[in-house]
Amino acid sequence: MIKQYEKNAKLCFENKQYQGCLKACFTAMSINPELQWIYDLSGYCYMNLQMYSQSRGCFNTSKDLETDENKIKNYERLIKLCYEKENIDKHNNNTR
């Protein structure tokens, strides 16, 4: 069943249906919360929805689940990117 959720989530993501993708991800999470793909996909969904602090949170968890050093570095880069985008958003909101 979890494979089906993964398939649905990826399909939604490819079709830019980010809410649908998140729904599939979080449903899968209730079955097995230890799967890294859930947090990866959710992170990218939130990023596309411009919800950067949420995206950063997901990549944080992905990083937590990762053991490969190169992949950890990649997550750190993504987290930093989210921070930067978040700060730009904050700055824009404050100057509005």
Add this chain to the structure above:
Amino acid sequence: MKKKISINIITTHDEPYLRQCLESVKDLDPEYIIGYTGDTSKEEYEICKEFADELDVFEWKDDFSYARNRLIKKSTSDWILWIDSDETIEKESIQRINDLLNSNLKNLYHSFKLIHGSTSMGQLRMFFNTENIKFEKKIHERIIPDVYPKNHPEIQIIHHVQNITRSSLRNIHILENELKENPNDLDNNFYIAIEYHLIGKHMKALLHAEKFLHHYLGDDINIRKLYMRYLISYIHVYHLQNYQKAMEIMLAQLILNCNIAEFWCLIGDIFTFIGKYKYAQRFYKNAISMGEYKYDNMWLVDLDKYDTYPKTMIQRCEIRKNIDIQKFNQEINEPIIP
């Protein structure tokens, strides 16, 4: 000489913190405007007299706005800060308020952090004294016209929690009357739900929370909506043991906002209850890595220590996991007696 700031305080019932409250704001050198409602002891009246620049004696009408508006009218300073008689302000925060008053304040409305037990929220507490400003609603009163205050989370007001049941019953009485008078003002359901939950009447809390959600037309990420759904899930987990329902609600919440530690923790609690400790630990870990809710206008968590609970639960789950493994090993090692 005209003072810079008026402190508005209402005494509604016997209040052991009254003197502390009045003394805590002394360094602001304020004009004390005290509303004395008569429902208090002689000793309390003497304390009021001792501090008050203006002592307004009137009958309590189960209406906070009425009382606060009376005090606003009697305030002569440029700024008004209202606090309740069971609240105090720490010295550091008083210094910060003084700094604010001595700076060139552009914003006319200021929100401070109200600390209530282990929870906190932002609340509009200081505003510029103008003729048209007033409070509206009998309870959970708000300033009108609608304003956007500047948040100062570094300025903290401590609410000394005492008899929750007494104040909740009073609040429910006022809120239910208000709901009868204004059935379309559905905000009251939100507050009634919280009050019933506080005094342990969970079914009534559930009823009002669902009424609020049913009629509320605001968007789904509205903080009150998020909070009411959280409350409903909490009751389903802790009082109805309906984990499936709670899980459905919480997962939908997480899609809307995965930054709130409480949501992750509640799912962690569900997995703890059903004995899936490894998964529970993951949700508590997510609460730490993802649930970093930042100070905004209102939320009911201890913002400085949002990771304390999940950290404790991760350890507890580890212990439980080991106990279960030992128990399991014992069971399979026991000889089978024919």
